[in-house]
Amino acid sequence: MKMNVMAYNSGKGKENGHSKGYDFLIALAAQPNAGKTTLFNTLTGKTGYVGNWPGKTVERMEGTFVHHGKIFHVIDLPGIYSLSALTLEEFVSREFIVDEQPHAVVVLLDAEALERSFYFLLQILELMGKVVVAINKYDVAQSKGLHINTELLENELGVPVVTISAIKKTGLGELLDRIVDVAEGRLGRQKEFKIEYGPLEHYINRIESVLAEYKLFEKYPRRWVALRIIEGDIYFIKEIEEKNREAAEAIVEIVKEIKNVYKKDPVELIILYRYEFLNELISKTTEMVRISEKRLIEKLDNILLNPYSGPILSSLILLSMIFLAFIINTGFPLNYIFISLGYESIAEYIEENSLSALISKIFSVIAEYFRDFAATYNIQGWPLDLVIEGIIPGVGSVLTFLPLIFIVNVLMALLEDSGLMSRIAVSFDRLLKKVGLTGKTIFPLTLSLGCNVPGIMGTRILETDEERLSAIILMPLIICQARLFVLLIMVSALFTGAIIQTFVTASIYIISLMLFLLFNKIVSKKVFKQKEEPELIIELSSYHLPSLRVIRWISWERSKSYIIKAGTLIFLFSIILWVLSYFGPSVTQNVNESYGAIIAKTFTPALSMIGIDDWIIPFALMFGWVAKEIFITAIVVATGKINPIEAVASLSLTPLQSYALLILVMFYSPCLAAFVTVFNETRSFRLTLFSAIVSLLIGFTGSISVYWIGRILGYN
């Protein structure tokens, strides 16, 4: 049979790298937890940046480094378990290898989970031979009794193998030398890497002949495509159906035959043969000397994974983390604690020195400076007002949120990198299972308390589509820090007494969580027709001290993508808000008669249901959906008061109206950035709209019910 080995090893770099500003294109591939981020960061240092895969929402890290005068451009492929196209991450990884044909792929193995890492390596080797194998954490594994004969392994695999420690930066020089060797063609496999699949070989050959006959998928190694098809790869199967009916029928026939003969899903056979191959390989090339020791820190598992103490300890860890972020950002709830203890001056000090207060102070100073400047030179008119009332507060509200998001990201990265997060997921699994989610959801949920945008993106770790879509759609019900900011101002302005204020604030969080859980149960069962409860599968990686470098880097990158995505939107709409509130049909420059107010007034009847017939609140709600904190900005603009608390207080609402309004403001809509993210992640306009409608209905019915139940109970 004629082989298309051409496709197996044409990795010469798609184009001459020089035209793109580098000599070699290198890809970094590994399973999750292998230490890939650390290695990438060590190699590329400060040059690393986050981009997106073309046309995809999966993030892609890129960076550059120089070794022996050659410029290497590194692409960090997402951490994946296999190369099947089950997830978007897996799909973009393999398409990158095939389409961009990097000069070398560095496959990072985890010495502490060697067998599973090997499984991943075998899949890469079946696809391409320009591979350098780097065994990470070898020092740790060695201390536990593992020995690897790397020379023998090199002979067996046909590609260079080096042992490294990405954290301690050992073995990196050799790794770089081997990368150059492979990139320049001195090392690496020339011939296709073949695993014997026993009786399946016959079927593999038959599928290969069909592919050859119809000239399908020429850019991939043919044997590799045949294997993928037997594994049930939806991408290839769909493509064939579209391209060539005849070929599709022939292939379906072959796959059916395997199923009939072996009474099993062929993918299981393939995985079995791969493991058989690697068991033999590992026993040949490694030696494990058992050193039994139960490390002290592993005893933490006894508490964290216990069904009773686990959820308690996990909740404590998450709560203290969230409170720490809140206190740094806004002073809440520490300020309320001091007020209730009678130390008002300390509470005031904490509030004034919270991050959000400091930043808003800076921006009011800048605005003041502009005003003085204008007064001195007698400058007047709308451009000046645009700068002082539109642009400066707009930039301010974007920047106020960056540190908030950053702190949550740092704390989350700490939990992730230390191995704690997976344990927390296990301990929340029993609770979340009851509403059709798995314990893994706790991760996006916690991110959402900082900002819904990373929370919605964080649902990618969830296993099934039903679970994921349901979590995405309802994620906007989780109170983010932008809403915490609105909540705190409204509570301070509309309620009196630290105890009542704390109670109101806490109740909103409890309602938010309850709504999320309740509606998840309904949506997953009724809308997505979830039949079986989703099941948790999660690897509990060993505990380790988080690397500060990695954490700083991850959190900075995540925060930066927030400011670009959300920041531009918030900024843009703060300007539109200013325009709508500044200009009107007449030239009186009275907000009351602006275009914005005119539009808002048509919505006033809707709010009369909770006893509010002011135009200011609908005006603020109209803009609040863009970014929640603009709700407050809009009230400030409309009332003409400078201090936001005074502005909200001047609305003179009764406590009942205030609480009904709070429910409405908190839940009535995802913000624009969250809305866009829901669309990006679901790729469905229908589901995005559904998400917005669910929020709107919950916000309105919740608010109206609270108001009327209160009225019936005799409040007003």
Place this chain on the structure above:
Amino acid sequence: MSEDVIPLSSMPENSKGIIEELSGGIGLTRRLMEMGLVPGTEVEVVQNNLGPIIVRIRGITIAIGRGMANQIFVRKVK
């Protein structure tokens, strides 16, 4: 199936077994196999109480939901 073969979910803590069969849905079975839970592999049950079952396999620790653990059949090692 002989009497020694029981679902992973009924294995006592600290016991060991050899995986015989995975009978769950295709997607999840595949995930488990890719993580190394293939027939013939030794598993050690680290924890088995109310929540997910925690097993050690091929040097890594994995938590598996109970429903899925019901579908993994294991031969007990004495």
